[in-house]
Amino acid sequence: MKKRTLTAGLAFFLCWTALPLILGVGYALLYSVGLVGLLSEGFTLVYWQRVLTHAEFWVDLGYSLSLAAGAMLLATGIALRLVLKHRHSFKQGLLSYLIYLPLAFPAVVAAFLTFQLLGPRGFFSRIALSAGLIATPEQFPAMIHDSWGTGILLTHMAMAVPFLVLLFIHTWENERLDELGQLAQTLGAARRSRTWRVEVPVLIRSSRPTLVLYFLFVVGSYEIPLLIGRESPQMVSVLAIRKLQQYDLTARPEAYIVVLIYLLLVAVLLRTLLVSPTNPKQP
Amino acid sequence: MKNFTYTLFVCFCTWLLFGCQTASKNPGSSVSDSLSWEEIEAAAKGSTVHLMMWQGDPQINAYINEFVAPQVKARYDIELKTANGQGNVIVSALLAEMEAGKSSSELDLVWINGETFFQLRQINGLYGPWTGRLPNAAYLDLDNPFIRYDFQQETDGYECPWGTVQQLLIYDSLRTPAPPRTRQELEAWVKAHPGKFTIPNEFTGMSSLKALLADFGGGRESLNGPFSEEKYIRLSTDMWAFLNQLRPYFWQKGETFPAGVAPMHQMFASGELDFTLSMNDCEVDNKIRQGVFPASARAYVPDFGSIRNAHYLGIPAASANKAAAMVVANFMISPEAQLQKRNPEVWGDGTILNMEALPADWQEKFSNQPGRKFAPEKSQLLPRAIQEPAPEYMIRLYEDFRTHVIETPVPSL
Numbered sequence: 001m002k003k004r005t006l007t008a009g010l011a012f013f014l015c016w017t018a019l020p021l022i023l024g025v026g027y028a029l030l031y032s033v034g035l036v037g038l039l040s041e042g043f044t045l046v047y048w049q050r051v052l053t054h055a056e057f058w059v060d061l062g063y064s065l066s067l068a069a070g071a072m073l074l075a076t077g078i079a080l081r082l083v084l085k086h087r088h089s090f091k092q093g094l095l096s097y098l099i100y101l102p103l104a105f106p107a108v109v110a111a112f113l114t115f116q117l118l119g120p121r122g123f124f125s126r127i128a129l130s131a132g133l134i135a136t137p138e139q140f141p142a143m144i145h146d147s148w149g150t151g152i153l154l155t156h157m158a159m160a161v162p163f164l165v166l167l168f169i170h171t172w173e174n175e176r177l178d179e180l181g182q183l184a185q186t187l188g189a190a191r192r193s194r195t196w197r198v199e200v201p202v203l204i205r206s207s208r209p210t211l212v213l214y215f216l217f218v219v220g221s222y223e224i225p226l227l228i229g230r231e232s233p234q235m236v237s238v239l240a241i242r243k244l245q246q247y248d249l250t251a252r253p254e255a256y257i258v259v260l261i262y263l264l265l266v267a268v269l270l271r272t273l274l275v276s277p278t279n280p281k282q283p
Numbered sequence: 284m285k286n287f288t289y290t291l292f293v294c295f296c297t298w299l300l301f302g303c304q305t306a307s308k309n310p311g312s313s314v315s316d317s318l319s320w321e322e323i324e325a326a327a328k329g330s331t332v333h334l335m336m337w338q339g340d341p342q343i344n345a346y347i348n349e350f351v352a353p354q355v356k357a358r359y360d361i362e363l364k365t366a367n368g369q370g371n372v373i374v375s376a377l378l379a380e381m382e383a384g385k386s387s388s389e390l391d392l393v394w395i396n397g398e399t400f401f402q403l404r405q406i407n408g409l410y411g412p413w414t415g416r417l418p419n420a421a422y423l424d425l426d427n428p429f430i431r432y433d434f435q436q437e438t439d440g441y442e443c444p445w446g447t448v449q450q451l452l453i454y455d456s457l458r459t460p461a462p463p464r465t466r467q468e469l470e471a472w473v474k475a476h477p478g479k480f481t482i483p484n485e486f487t488g489m490s491s492l493k494a495l496l497a498d499f500g501g502g503r504e505s506l507n508g509p510f511s512e513e514k515y516i517r518l519s520t521d522m523w524a525f526l527n528q529l530r531p532y533f534w535q536k537g538e539t540f541p542a543g544v545a546p547m548h549q550m551f552a553s554g555e556l557d558f559t560l561s562m563n564d565c566e567v568d569n570k571i572r573q574g575v576f577p578a579s580a581r582a583y584v585p586d587f588g589s590i591r592n593a594h595y596l597g598i599p600a601a602s603a604n605k606a607a608a609m610v611v612a613n614f615m616i617s618p619e620a621q622l623q624k625r626n627p628e629v630w631g632d633g634t635i636l637n638m639e640a641l642p643a644d645w646q647e648k649f650s651n652q653p654g655r656k657f658a659p660e661k662s663q664l665l666p667r668a669i670q671e672p673a674p675e676y677m678i679r680l681y682e683d684f685r686t687h688v689i690e691t692p693v694p695s696l
Contacts, residue, residue, distance in 0.1 A: 026297075038382050038406050056690060121553045137555065138478055145539045230539035231484055232689045245371040247678040249378070249402055 025263065028256040039250055047253040057258065063233040067149045068218035071156035076211065079164035080203065084195060087169055102162045111227040114155045118143040144228045151228040156218050163214070171206045212273045216266055236262050313410065314605045320418055324359060327607035331362040335376070336394040337369035339545055342569050346630050350623055355614055361607050370399045370486060377408045377599055388601035391608040396594045397434035400442055401674035403597065410598040410605055412440025417613040424637035430593045434671040435509070442595035443612050446624065447633035449591040449664045450490050451582035453551065453559045453567050464586045466498050473532045479557040481534035483541045484689065487562050489680045490590045496522055496676070497669050498587035506672035515679060523687040530693045537693045552576055564664060565631020568655045572628070582658040584667040591668035593635055618645040627655040
């Protein structure tokens with residue numbers, strides 16, 4: 001009886017979670033080889049060949065990964081520093097309230113704000129101009145639509161830092177790092193090794209799954225690169241939507257290929273990055 | 284047992300997936316030919332029409348939401364709801380519905396032209412012919428080639444003309460007292476004013492490239508007729524070379540291009556750019572009145588001409604409210620709605636009605652309507668009008684502007 005309930009529960013779970021995903025991937029796969037789609041003309045690998053041999057896709061993928069990695073590394077660094085040095089300020093008073101504010105910002109709003117602040121005719125540019133630091137607005141360093149994706153990087157950092165600060169503070173308390181650190185010092189650890197050999201490794205290790213998930217969230221982000229990114233290179237989700245909505249309808253399968261490769265990458269990253277070094281069996 | 288369950292699951296998924304392929308090619312009901320217009324109006328009563336349109340201009344949105352919608356509600360008891368989307372968004376939405384085998388569409392009326400019409404016809408996404416059944420169709424100016432042909436295609440009653448426009452370059456007469464008139468002058472101007480000129484990577488920008496392409500072809504009529512691969516390759520190769528050598532002098536050193544005209548208008552207003560483009564030849568009047576552009580802003584057509592075209596209304600094949608969509612379209616091409624739309628204070632869109640076919644009192648109202656103040660009059664624009672070339676030109680320009688310009692490294696000076 002118990003087994004039957006379990007099977008039914010499992011079937012229900014599969015239908016709700018796995019089935020739509022499998023169907024979506026399956027549909028994308030069929031579409032990508034021309035087996036479904038209103039304009040399909042039968043099985044072909046020409047779309048796969050076109051995407052895989054065109055530099056555009058690989059450049060965009062590399063761009064997305066490096067931007068996300070950069071944003072995560074910088075944000076993690078800043079959040080760690082804030083938590084190690086100033087975590088008590090975030091527990092009470094104004095900061096404990098303000099830290100939650102950026103979390104409530106939708107990505108579109110954050111991107112728009114970045115545009116208003118960092119654009120060539122934005123807030124900082126105007127200040128620099130009136131302070132005489134630059135002679136014309138064009139001299140203000142380009143941070144919006146620039147080739148390095150500076151605006152995208154800064155926006156993602158601004159959104160990630162408060163989140164990571166809260167995450168690390170939570171982890172700090174969960175892992176009882178105050179006590180652990182004191183113990184380490186009692187056993188003779190220097191202040192420095194207490195930070196670098198106890199606190200930081202514990203924080204990173206315990207937050208690892210969330211950090212990996214946040215990294216993937218940044219890789220796949222859409223609105224921010226759409227609004228303040230450039231036309232080329234683009235981040236993968238912007239590329240996928242562009243391919244899906246392009247004027248040449250016969251090239252639509254390429255959009256599905258972009259999505260499929262991205263999903264494959266997510267699956268591989270999740271598998272390799274989430275496996276904890278101390279417990280290799282953990283998924 | 285376990286293997287059996289898995290096999291069953293896989294079979295089920297496969298069945299579901301291939302089920303998608305049976306998407307109906309032309310679902311949806313049609314409006315019976317035997318119905319009179321009165322019967323169509325009666326059938327439309329109480330229904331809701333979903334119009335998908337480009338919503339990038341507040342004045343156009345206001346015309347639809349504050350004039351057309353209340354009027355069709357009061358006259359025909361039809362609820363008009365709008366959704367944002369143009370061109371490729373409309374095509375994607377309808378294509379996805381058709382691939383999913385959806386029996387009735389979310390959309391009943393779409394604002395389209397040219398390549399979107401071509402694509403929707405390609406996938407049998409449009410209902411028709413229907414435009415001949417509208418009582419107001421008798422007033423349409425179908426002898427005018429700019430209205431009758433949409434990107435060199437016969438509309439065949441599958442889309443109804445709604446308005447006409449011509450592309451204009453907008454500049455500030457104080458900042459740029461003598462704007463460039465020819466391709467050579469444009470080249471010299473861009474080189475003399477680095478960072479002040481660009482082309483948006485969308486519909487309006489591609490339309491301006493067509494005018495340039497026609498100029499490389501030797502004149503305003505050089506792209507007329509069916510699409511020619513040989514001609515396109517020959518002319519576009521020259522054009523990409525021309526643009527690439529100018530790119531270092533473009534906005535952002537030609538490393539990127541604005542995604543739309545709205546950001547271009549903003550940059551023009553803030554002084555970051557010296558030119559912006561518009562497919563709405565009354566835009567400069569509208570924007571000066573709204574206080575977005577300085578009062579010294581003006582608009583013009585260079586000597587090599589600019590694209591003039593009409594825009595249309597189509598009914599998706601799967602629309603469940605075709606009768607109501609027809610009633611709304613009939614109102615939208617009525618002399619009253621067209622006169623209102625033509626008013627520069629409202630929108631300033633050109634009419635598709637034939638003045639001579641209109642009753643005398645309407646002719647008088649049209650001729651007495653005050654003109655625009657800052658943009659040239661329509662009649663002055665016509666001699667420099669270029670007819671839309673075949674849709675394949677647009678589709679190729681979109682792809683190739685990306686390949687040959689955006690993704691090509693900017694040449695160093």
